[in-house]
Amino acid sequence: MKIFPTYKALAWDYLFFYTIDFLFLTQIKGISAADIMLKSAFASFFSLIVQIPVNIIIEFLEEKIV
Secondary structure: OHHHHHHHHHHHOOHHHHHHHHHHHHHHHHOOOOHHEEEEEHHHHHHHHHHHHHHHHHHHHHHHHH
């Protein structure tokens, strides 16, 4: 966790970010691993569900602009 600011300045790797995020939430904040996985599952599910309306909105706005 000490090298995170240095690493963030050089590159942005999602695998490293999620590892540091997981360690921060479990060690510093005291959240259980199951709760973190549940949060990740809800975020993925929400992202999947939102894709359909967003694509419809983009198609609608694209027709208005062009």
